[in-house]
Amino acid sequence: MASLISLRSLVPSLSLFFLFFNLSFPEDGRSLYLKHCADCHHEDRIGRTAPPLLPEFLRGKSEDYLFRVIRDGIPASTMPPFGFLHEKEVKALIDFIRKPASEVVYGLAQIRESYRRAPGRGKDLELRNRKNLTVVVDKGSGSVWLIEDLRVLDRFVFPNVHGGVKFSPDGERFYVPSRDGRVAVYSLKEGK
Incomplete structure (x- = not known):
């Protein structure tokens, strides 16, 4: 029958169509960033787990270096x-992350709003x-352990720790910074 077209005969044509469509209309850098990068680097590009x-942080990095990191990852x-991205898409990502970000507002109101007591x-x-x-x-489990001699005194989960703990001058508290800007405060008097 002339009206029936087999799926097998359409595959080459459809393959060429989708290949052409994908190469002709690469996504813009922002869309690619939100799709592939924001989970680790944050929507506002301020860092999360990465x-x-x-x-300001990319100033010393060449375009070739950024291209290799995006395409090949870091062992x-x-x-x-992200080897599945086309060259134009990787370049669009690089152009996007090289542009100044929109201003991130994080004042006293946002700090108070983010405060959570255990x-x-x-x-x-x-x-x-x-x-x-x-x-x-x-860092692997996101756990912070308090140990005295051979005794475990406490353990709590706080992911994305960045840099290690810092003690208050009086030694009563310590602070645990995270990559996404949060800071845990642990009181030795309160045990939390």
């Missing part, structure tokens, strides 16, 4: 390869000697 992608890191009561850590206290960050 570094910020702002011009032994959380940066996967639920429930703290626990008695039975800390014998503060000088023997060790705070360990396990």
Whole structure:
């Protein structure tokens, strides 16, 4: 029958159509960024579990270097390869991350809004000697451990730790910064 067209005869034509369509209309850099990068680098490019992608942080990086990192990834890191992107798409991404970002507003109102107190009561850590206290960050599990000698005093989850803990001058509290801008405050008196 002349009206019936077999699927097998359409495959080559459709393949060429979709290949042409995909190459002719690459996505813009912002769309590509939101689709492939924002989960790790944040929608505003300020960093989340991966570094910020702002011009200030990319100043010393060549276009060739950025191209290779996007296409090939970074071995032994959380940066996967995006080899499936076409050359034009990678260049659109690079152009996008090289442009200044829109201003991120993070004033006192946003800080107060983001403040969360740990639920429930703290626990008695039975800390014998503060000088023997060790705070360990396990980046793999996102856990922070409080250890004195061989005893585990406490453990809590705080993902994306960046740089390690910092103690207050009086040694009563320590602060745990994260890549996405959050800071956990742990009170040794309150046990939370």
